[in-house]
Amino acid sequence: MWSRALRNNLKLNQIRGASTIVKGEPEAPVVKTDIPGPKSKQLLQELGSLQQAGTVQMFVNYDKSIGNYLVDADDNILLDTYTQISSLPLGYNHPELLKVFNDQHNMKCLINRPALGVFPGDDWPKRLNGILSEISPKLPNITTMMCGSCSNENAFKNIFITYQRKKRGENVEFTAEEKSSCVVNQPPGAPKLSIMSFKNAFHGRTLGSLSTTHSKYIHKIDIPSFDWPIATFPQYKYPLEENQRENEEQDKKCLAEVEELFEKYEKKGIPVAGIIVEPIQSEGGDNEASPQFFQQLQKIAKKNNAYLLIDEVQTGGGCTGKFWCHEHFNLETPPDIVTFSKKMQMGGYFHTAEMTPKQPSRVFNTWMGDPGKLIILETVIKVIKEQKLLENVLHTGTMLKIGLLELEKEFCYYVNSTRGRGTFLAINATDSNLRDEILTKLKAKGIQSGGCGTKSVRLRPALIFQEHHANIFLDKFRQVLKEIK
Incomplete structure (x- = not known):
């Protein structure tokens, strides 16, 4: 039928x-x-005796699962x-992914698990360049990470570093006062800056990212948060074609609020250095906004000398019919930062050259991503194109x-x-x-x-x-x- x-x-x-x-x-x-x-x-009883397992829905037999079908521990087959x-x-x-680690070189990249920020493999530049040339959202640089939350968390650091460098002057050195005050969490070395986010947003559960997550109380209760601005995301009526005027008014109202928050937080002494937004708010209810909304949001950010971070952790990788969902929006220029994870197999973010810190160790951790996951991603991209x-x-x-x-x-x-x-x-x-x-x-x-x-x-x-x-x-x-x- x-x-x-x-x-x-x-x-x-x-x-x-x-x-x-x-x-x-x-x-x-x-x-x-x-x-x-x-x-x-x-x-579930066995796991529950070892750790908190209240979120577990079922156990999966990953040997039997195939294609679009998941097979659980009881041999139920689910689409x-x-x-x-x-x-x-x-x-x-x-089948193409099952071949990836038959290659001995790929297997050695996996099991030796390099600390990429210090001891990357001799093929790492070539592999990164290959990813940039294949799928970058028109941004020249990439920073690899482990997951979506830590991608957003570290992207905030890039925004703050760049914002302060621009304010201080490109070639001005850190002062002695800045160096001493930052290690005890005080200004001027630890400046009061903010990232603007939106109601119902989800950007992760690590401490900084959690200050921009606003979808469910259980994620946030008992956890201290930064005093950062939270704007209203458009709430559209459907079908879109029958509610165009009202939805356009939603865009205008929400964008006006964004402008007001820039002013409010400037007066509070916590200026907005950047905006983080999902192309479609996922965890918060699959809320979408028009291309015009995102175009105007980018203009507001630029007018206020702030940076635009588009969180494509869930929307990236092709599920909207373009590799990056924000490509549907016809933005005047690429966003300053695009974070990714999930379908990309590893975390990270593409960014402008301006977003690259001048000094080493400012954005750093032991692993800085996973070469094994990047090798899988190479095959994923190949299959996406071939099929x-x-x-x-x-x-x-x-x-x-x-x-x-x-x-x-x-x-x-x-x-x-x-x-x-x-x-x-x-x-x-x-x-x-x-x-x-x-x-x-x-x-x-x-x-x-x-x-x-x-x-x-x-x-x-x-x-x-x-x-x-x-x-x-x-x-x-x-x-x-x-x-x-």
């Missing part, structure tokens, strides 16, 4: 991807037990539309979005506000209890999915997710909505 209707609609969109089927992938989900099943429950929180670009056990996976994402994403909009019409009293780009999509339930019920019922039917915000179901499939996978998901989702009473 879904396939025929959707194919008719998709005649308007002729973008087609190459076949991305992974050999050995199941044809459909198979559920044998409750989820979590008895083996997962036993393993995975969530992919380790948006982190698997090619799904499970992709035209960005085209596949646009095609499958169009199909999924049309399907979700059809479900909205049929079950308007349960779901609404379909949104997103590519396969990076979300739909709202009418309340949080219903959203949680939908996720539970989907899992019982063999669909691994995720939530975000207070009432959203979010889709984060692999780039190899195709039409037949979308049909399975939409059919199961429709069954769940029909069963709700």
